[in-house]
Amino acid sequence: MNSTPARPSEPFLNSDQRHAVSAAFLGWTLDAFDFFVVVFLVNTLAAQFHVSPSKIIFTTLATLAMRPFGAFIFGMLADRYGRRGPLMANVIFFSVVELLCGFSTNYTMFLILRTVFGIGMGGEWGVGSSLAMESIPPQRRGIISGIVQSGYSCGYLLAAVAARFVLPLWGWRAMFWAGGLPALLAFYIRWKVKESEAWKQHRVPEFKSIAKAAAANWPLFLYMILLMALMNFLSHGTQDLYPHFLQSHGFTTSTVANVAIFYNVGALLGALIFGVISERLGRRRGLILAALVALCVIPPWAFGRTLLVLAVGAFAIQMGVQGAWGIIPAHLNELSPAAVRGLLPGLAYQLGNLVASPVNAIEYGLRDLWGYAWALAGFEIGVIALLAIVVGFGPEKKGYEFVRAENRDG
16 A cells, blocks of 8 residues: 655745745834834923924824835835845934934934934835735735734834833933844845845836836725825824823823833734734735724723723724734735835835824824814724725735736736
């Protein structure tokens, strides 16, 4: 009786794939850390620079508003020259600018540096996500998409840890100086990460060809911008002002930092869970389900009367918010044609960010009309309802084969 030898089980990811995913995850983690440092320092920086808290909150708008420029610059470079080089340059860029923020001597200098930082922050996500999604098997995209996107929550968590431990010991400047360390990631990318085979197969000869490919897909691009605007209204609207919202209840910075650490654990879990769910239910259904989870827990998140209820509500809502976001890297990269996969997802993401960039100012302004809790809750209820409609009627290409896209993009 003949028997066929058992084949060794296929690894979840091979070594090259793990390095590509690690580079994308770490890049987004460190980029997010550099952004979220500011949300824990609103009152501290306002006192340091002798301005109102609204002026410091405005710097987050300036950062968000500049992100499309970074997405365009680094996305074009990624489609023309490959993913690795532009990703290394991007990491060095935003790390150096973050380091310089710690040397700010007045508000004007700080505002300029945070504006310039937005260029670096805008470039990382598109290049890193395309590198990761192109480097892994299609059946792994759901879970890896959640892992890569969870870097954002990890960065927020690290910023909370820094606010809890670094700020009391070494002051606000050290928070920004720590943000210069990510530049070391460029060495890891240089030595360990290989170029995307999908990019090699579909590389374009000149920037003009990239622009033409992007223009030919303008209806898809507009849809992606709308989707990402709503996603950014959802995420920034539930995250950026929440530490300040908690401080308005009288909680100390260290207590707020502890709560932020807790709800970012929920965000990490949500990204992973809904990334897996999207492999089974599809990207659109997974997104809508995650958004509905966030909708259902708005009452304790915004109207809780004790720290425990607020913290549990924040944990649950971030599971839903980042659960939806955990699907986005796979979803946008699957929708994008091969010739512009380095450009289109990241640029759509950041243009959506530009549309949503006034969210902090809007919610802070609504606070004076409705009160802080209703400003956050009412705004996000509307966002989630519209998001569910847009996603429900949108396209999906779950499982799209990047390496054979030349026969399908036609």
